[in-house]
Amino acid sequence: MKKVVLDLAVTLDGFIEGPNGETDWCIMDDDMNFDGFLDSIDTIFYGRVSYDSWGNYQAEDNASSEEKKLWESVHSKNKYVFSKQTREDSRATFISSGIAEKVAAIKKQDGKDIWLYGGASLIKTFIQLHLIDVYRISVHPVALGNGKPLFEELKSRLELKLIKTNVFRSGVVQLIYEPVNQ
Template structure:
């Protein structure tokens, strides 16, 4: 899911992100997102003068997994490439002991996770900026996705977090 991180990002959102990351021990990405996300946050973590240094450090401490059938090996520290059948691979990850897995991925990767019913909770950050050319993450849905609102948190900058749990 692509979220514009412009002047709307504030310290409350940064604090929430760090708190949320304390509940995970794995960050899962699609290839395209991983190739941008990991180097960006590594640079932030390595720059003590960056306003998001603390968040960047937290991102860089958590192991990353990039799901890709085209990448042969990882170019980044603390990153593994996962290949094969996405449904089987993610179900195997979910069956392992540990904390939660968080996903940062583009619309095609997230859509494939949704299609295979692999997401338990959806954290949607609604930014009051309209971007007309983005692809919907809920496309193509073959069946209705039944979700229950678990949390709603507004931030001072105007962004709203909506957390939904999947009904089983």
């Protein structure tokens, strides 16, 4: 069965974005093997705001061939958008109700794993509904002091088991966890 994988950058003090939504602190080093992660998935889950911002993003004409290849790979995936709004979009399927049931059905499909891209409110919903199978949290060596925290409004304790750690040249440490009881 497919797994829902939250692959996310977080600051040392636990924020997924700064107070104004900034993510300019994120580091993308070649030793992080993000291409390998993209090869391991065939589906991306977005919230509507994230989808509208990044779901169809096109690299600038003067972007590197690596960046263009990355976005081409992202856009080759099946896309689902979780939103209160419903709309027709030939590049994505919109889901406005029955999240847990629809996620369970998608996980039963043949294929590769699913990237829970986010945004913050979708991630919070998936955490509360216990829909995340793997947490791949990349801790970046920067502290912001404030911003949007990864874990907020937890209704109960979230216990995780560390299954792997990766350390990169930049000082980013990737922690890969699975939920203990789900």
